[in-house]
Amino acid sequence: MTSNHEIHLKNRPIGLPSRQDFELVEVTLPTPGPNEVLVRNDWMSVDPAMRGRMHDIKSYKPPFQLDAAPEGPAVGRVIASNDPSLKVGDIVYSEFGWREIFVAPASQLEKLNVENIPPQAFLGIAGMPGLTAYVGLLRIAKLKEGDVVFVSAASGAVGSLVCQIAKIKGHKVIGSAGGPEKCAYLKDELGLDEVIDYKAVPSLTKALAQAAPEGIDVYFDNVGGEHLQAAIAIANRFARFAICGMISQYNLTSAPYVPRNLVLIMGKALRLQGYIVSFHNDMKPAFRKDIAQWHSQGKLKWKETIIDGLDKAPDALIGLFEGQNFGKMLVKLNPDAK
Secondary structure, eight states: OEEEEEEEEOSOOSSSOOGGGEEEEEEEEOOOOTTEEEEEEEEEEOOGGGGGGGSSSOOSSOOOOTTSOOOBOEEEEEEEESSTTOOTTOEEEESBOSBSEEEEEGGGOEEOOOSSSOGGGGGTTTSHHHHHHHHIIIIISOOOTTOEEEESSTTSHHHHHHHHHHHHTTOEEEEEESSHHHHHIIIIISOOSEEEETTSOSOHHHHHHHHOTTOEEEEEESSOHHHHHHHHHHEEEEEEEEEOOOGGGTTOSSOOOOOTTTTHHHHTTOEEEEOOGGGGGGGHHHHHHHHHHHHHTTOOOOOEEEEESGGGHHHHHHHHHTTOOSSEEEEEOOTTOO
16 A cells, blocks of 8 residues: 545635645555556646636536546656556656556556657647647648738747747747746747737737738637737638637636627638647647657757646646746656656
8 A cells, every 4th residue: 555645626616726725635545456557746737728627517528526636637657567568667648647646557548758858848848738739720720821820828838839830830920928038938039920918018909910910810819808809800811710728718707808809700701619639639640740850850949837846736726827837837746857
């Protein structure tokens, strides 16, 4: 038997989650059975989509259960194995975050090749956020030659890769982010053509019109609200919107912000399509191949905000919604992880 610490969901949050909605608990794990392994988590991810699963409502994935550890992406190391497909020391990806150690069937884990990329990158640019960017830009928005691309939350884990893929493919890219540090990163390091500090402009729509006098053809939406309204206003005819997320709306306790110009969708013949990345896993091989190639060519950059300790995981999630992350928000569970 192995002692383990986990973070449990204690309450279903109303508005922005708080520390009181979570609890650090100690549990005892069974000995791994046949075809099972024992894994020590090194890293876990917090992601905006976790907020939706804290509601007790039917969705594309079941809600998180109270008094239990939520599901969430994690990368760890096998420390005991009863399955021939995994050996002690193997690095694996799982959906068993929010805990230090876990026992699971080997079939529920993915063995990772970390020779050329850091393990935690499989929670970011080489993982679900990266695939989300890849699918949204190339399949949902159907990026084509000559497109002008606008990306909200452009310095985040998903948005920053959307920007880089579009630049690699030769497009004009406009990004929106909050604060001078994030905007400088987008302009100076990622090479975006135009950057909008949405916190510093009186009108996002006017700022986007100035940044894109030719209009926009693709909008990658991570934010919703005023960003979506601005994109509709400046969109060219037949523009395509990939609706990835609406983080500005997730913790509202009052009426949501609804764009006041939705009528333009008809006259401009816009296509707005939401998507769930797990419905597009058939693109994962092509995604992994392209990421590996771009990384080997030195074309990719990424930022990480790292919070130390399982007990700080709720703070990391809350900080995500408060804009405290720069790039991918990660929790380092094992102080010895590299």
